[in-house]
Amino acid sequence: MIICQHEFGMNYTLIASKVTLAINNNEDVEIFFDESYSMKTFFSMLDDLCNHYKYDKNRIKIYTEHVNAKHPDYQLHHSNKNVNFSFFKKECQYISYTKDYDYGLFLSRPNSVRMEAYKQHIDSGLRGLSSFNYNKLGIHLPVLIPDFIEDYPYTWNDYCKNLPYSNIDNLTDCYMIPQQHSSVGWQHIYKKIPLEIVCETYLDNNGYTITEKTLRPMYHWRPSLFIGPINYCKNLQKLGFDTFDDIFNHDYDNLEYQIRVIKVFSELKKFCSTYNYSEFLTSIYDRLENNYKTVLGLSKNYE
Numbered sequence: 001m002i003i004c005q006h007e008f009g010m011n012y013t014l015i016a017s018k019v020t021l022a023i024n025n026n027e028d029v030e031i032f033f034d035e036s037y038s039m040k041t042f043f044s045m046l047d048d049l050c051n052h053y054k055y056d057k058n059r060i061k062i063y064t065e066h067v068n069a070k071h072p073d074y075q076l077h078h079s080n081k082n083v084n085f086s087f088f089k090k091e092c093q094y095i096s097y098t099k100d101y102d103y104g105l106f107l108s109r110p111n112s113v114r115m116e117a118y119k120q121h122i123d124s125g126l127r128g129l130s131s132f133n134y135n136k137l138g139i140h141l142p143v144l145i146p147d148f149i150e151d152y153p154y155t156w157n158d159y160c161k162n163l164p165y166s167n168i169d170n171l172t173d174c175y176m177i178p179q180q181h182s183s184v185g186w187q188h189i190y191k192k193i194p195l196e197i198v199c200e201t202y203l204d205n206n207g208y209t210i211t212e213k214t215l216r217p218m219y220h221w222r223p224s225l226f227i228g229p230i231n232y233c234k235n236l237q238k239l240g241f242d243t244f245d246d247i248f249n250h251d252y253d254n255l256e257y258q259i260r261v262i263k264v265f266s267e268l269k270k271f272c273s274t275y276n277y278s279e280f281l282t283s284i285y286d287r288l289e290n291n292y293k294t295v296l297g298l299s300k301n302y303e
Helices: 012-024 039-053 085-089 112-123 146-151 156-160 212-219 232-238 250-254 257-274 277-283 285-300
Strands: 002-004 029-033 060-064 075-078 103-107 128-132 196-199 224-227
Touching: 012 029, 012 039, 039 060, 085 212, 085 285, 103 112, 112 128, 112 146, 112 156, 112 196, 112 257, 146 156, 146 257, 196 212, 196 257, 212 224, 212 285, 224 232, 224 257, 232 250, 250 257, 277 285
Parallel strands: 002 029, 029 060, 060 075, 103 128, 103 196, 196 224
Antiparallel strands: none
16 A cells, blocks of 8 residues: 555544554555655554554655665655656756846745745845746635744735735746756746855755755755754755855754745855856865766666
8 A cells, every 4th residue: 555645745544544554454554755844753653553553664665865864663755756857867067147137036935034035036136037836725825824824924925915926038837847848947047146045945954855956956066054953054065966065054954944034045045145157166176076977876766
């Protein structure tokens, strides 16, 4: 039996009902936990079910993108099947900067952290190239962003009312990964920006997951600032990626959630007021190439 977490969004009640059905039928359980939002919450839910029904935890096999996920009882297998690595296996030459924008920010599926990033983008006064999809899943938007509403009780709707948002051509649906056989892909976008603000999927601080959101700018020869869990930048360095610590102050890597977003945009403003973007990218050409080759090497592990 296969239970796909992504199929149910973040509704743990539905996942629990599927697991309960399998336990009552005395079946082994395979769970594909695609996006690994909170392994701690997920494990706690499974523990409660197994303890209640006296079910052998070793009969549960979990596939997760969560790189550091560990549990003494469940069978854990790390999987990046949700990332389209085939896209990153194609050759991508260095992309020159056309002096259009200060940065890129590409968001989807609203939550409070992404809403904070969108707010910072709107309020920054910088030239940001951005899109923010709002998947029409029949979910009322305020349910997805309670912390953002609490932080901005009088102005939150001023930012939400314009979603979905995009200033990329005339797009309102800007996919995180282009179609596999697209001849254009993201190159026409990355030529307009010198760096990207990456807002990763997994934000819990008991591990990290790398998705196409992190790999995409590196594949297109661009540096990034990262909105992710604590120590996300340090974990990228362990994989061989250059996070340009001599250029960016990654003190925000010790922060989480909305406060991390605010610090990232503060660092972005320092960068924008300091560097000539074309000269900057030329000066770090070799290091950008290293990141590009590291993405290619990582993709070979998932053929």
